[in-house]
Amino acid sequence: MAVKTRMIRIDQGGIAPAGALLISDVLRRDGVLVYPTETFYGLGVLASSGEAVKRIYRLKRRDRGKPLSIVIADTAMAEESAASIPPLFRVLAREFWPGPLTLVLKARPVFPADMLGPGGTLAMRVPGVPWLRELIHSLGEPITATSANLSGEGEISDPERVVREFRGKADLIVDGGPTPGGLPSTIVDLTSAEPRILRAGAVPAAALRKYF
Secondary structure: OOOOOEEEEOEOOEOOHHHHHHHHHHHHOOOOEEEEOOOOEEEEOEOOOHHHHHHHHHHHOOOOOOOOEEEOOOHHHHHHHEOOOOHHHHHHHHHHOOOOEEEEEEEOOOOOHHHOEOOOEEEEEOOOOHHHHHHHHHHOOOEEOEEOOOOOOOOOOOHHHHHHHHOOOOOEEEEOOOOOOOOOOEEEEOOOOOOEEEEOOOOOHHHHHOOO
16 A cells, blocks of 8 residues: 655755654654665664564565664664674774674564564664764664665665655655765674674775774
C-alpha cells in the first residue's frame, strides 16, 4: 500500500529546527526516513522498533537473515548499545569516527532480533554528517543505516533517483543533493579475539592494519 511521502531539503548549513522536529516525529511514529550520508543515501527507522525494522525489510525486499547496521551519535551511544566493549573499539573509534568505519559488537538485548547478526551482534558507526549526529543525539537512540536501495541493486547517490525509487514507499525523504558516493563504509568485526575486516570500503585495510 502506497504511503504519503513528504520531502524536505537541506543544505551545507544543516537542517532547520522545523525539519529536525518533522524527522523526529516521523521516526517516533515508526516511519521510514530516506536520508543522505557521507557516502550514499540510507534508510532510517528507530532501531529499537520491531515494527519499523520489519518495514525496512519489506521495503528493501531484504532477506531476514541479513542484519541491519545502525548509526549512532557518539561513542557514549555505542556503549549504551553494546553488551561489551573491547579495548580496540576505543582505539578505532578515536581514530576513524566520525566517518565510514562500521564496527561490529555484541548487542544489548534492546534491539529487535530481526536486525541482529549471528550471536546477537550489531554493526554501528558514527556518521560524518553533523546534522545527522545531532538528530540521533536528540532522539536519544540509534537509527538504522542500511542503504536506500532494493536488495541486490546498487547504492544511490542521486536524490532524483531516490525520489523515483521511494516516493510512495518511505514516509519522509531528506534531499541533501548528490552524496559523495564512492565506497561504502568498511566493516570490522570486533566480537572475537582476532578482529576481522568483513567488508572492504572507504577506510582502507592498510590504514586499519597498524592497529590489528
